Amino acid sequence: MLSVMYEELKPMVKPGVTPKELDTFAYDFIKRNGGKPAFLGYEGFPATLCISVNEVVIHGIPSDRPLAEGDIVGIDGGIELDGYFSDAAMTLPVGAISKDAQKLLDVTRESLRLALEQIRPHARISDISRAVFSYATKNGLKVVRQYCGHGVGLEMHEDPQIPNYVSPGPNPRLMPGMVLAIEPMINIGTSDVRVLDDDWTVVTMDGSLSAHFEHTVLVTDSGCEVLTRW
Numbered sequence: 001m002l003s004v005m006y007e008e009l010k011p012m013v014k015p016g017v018t019p020k021e022l023d024t025f026a027y028d029f030i031k032r033n034g035g036k037p038a039f040l041g042y043e044g045f046p047a048t049l050c051i052s053v054n055e056v057v058i059h060g061i062p063s064d065r066p067l068a069e070g071d072i073v074g075i076d077g078g079i080e081l082d083g084y085f086s087d088a089a090m091t092l093p094v095g096a097i098s099k100d101a102q103k104l105l106d107v108t109r110e111s112l113r114l115a116l117e118q119i120r121p122h123a124r125i126s127d128i129s130r131a132v133f134s135y136a137t138k139n140g141l142k143v144v145r146q147y148c149g150h151g152v153g154l155e156m157h158e159d160p161q162i163p164n165y166v167s168p169g170p171n172p173r174l175m176p177g178m179v180l181a182i183e184p185m186i187n188i189g190t191s192d193v194r195v196l197d198d199d200w201t202v203v204t205m206d207g208s209l210s211a212h213f214e215h216t217v218l219v220t221d222s223g224c225e226v227l228t229r230w
Helices: 002-012 019-032 099-117 125-138
Strands: 049-053 056-058 072-081 084-093 149-151 158-162 179-182 185-187 193-195 202-204 210-212 215-219 224-226
Touching: 002 019, 002 072, 002 084, 019 049, 019 072, 056 072, 056 185, 056 210, 072 099, 072 210, 084 099, 084 210, 099 125, 099 179, 099 185, 099 210, 099 215, 125 158, 158 179
Parallel strands: none
Antiparallel strands: 049 056, 049 072, 056 202, 072 084, 084 215, 149 158, 149 179, 179 215, 185 210, 193 202, 215 224
């Protein structure tokens, strides 16, 4: 269901549309198809989607401010269906965007693809992390360290945590049946971020652009299955 929702959202992203309009569409779509918006009310979050524009990294609250030509907009959504959770995100251009912005989107999306290539039984979390970090830094971009991917399935957020850099923390092996949300968050400028006064919106410390791509995946006997293809 989440994949279909994104396919219908993508053509709506254009100059003049508001994040709240995208959020309303997503809410109606999920309810109409028998699901529950996983983000709405989660720890008090007030919307169905996190919509993060330009320097907003994640957790942007949908606003009435229209999107403008040249913006980039991250859309992060989750659905609960029959007791199971899915989680996915993409960052889209609004009309024509700068070369730097396009590079950011391309590198972030490719880093997700490379991360998924590492997922197989008995691989380590650090294999996923290293793939994202190596590709981003090779291309001169910075990886957000304060937020990370995670397990998902019976709850919105489960163990293990999956950072986008190789950390000294727990480094479990992957096993068939694990369901993971892999989500590179990459900035053009500094890797440092801060939370705004609404206690949700995370922005880059220097105001530079940020991009976010995410899939929910199942670890299989031979690799992984992407459950949220957009």
